[in-house]
């Protein structure tokens with residue numbers, strides 16, 4: 001059993017998780033509702049236990065599901081992107097320097 005949107009009756013899916021809260025989002029109208037993890041589990045949602053390491057992977061996978069609202073905060077996304085850019089730059093730098101030898 002899952003939760004249905006009180007507005008339009010659409011299916012509510014977990015769109016984000018903040019601490020011990022889960023944000024459920026209506027797939028039809030985008031209505032969001034915050035519930036506790038316990039509540040979400042009781043409703044029948046399969047919410048994984050808090051595993052910060054895996055969260056990044058889950059986040060990337062969920063993006064296509066919830067295009068309108070990224071499950072992570074924008075700040076975290078920016079930070080992640082910055083990290084990738086630094087790694088990429090380092091790799092490019094190495095290639096250039098190595099090639100001149």
Ligand SMILES: [Zn+2]
Pocket residue numbers: 005006007008009010026027028029030031
């Ligand atoms: Zn709805």
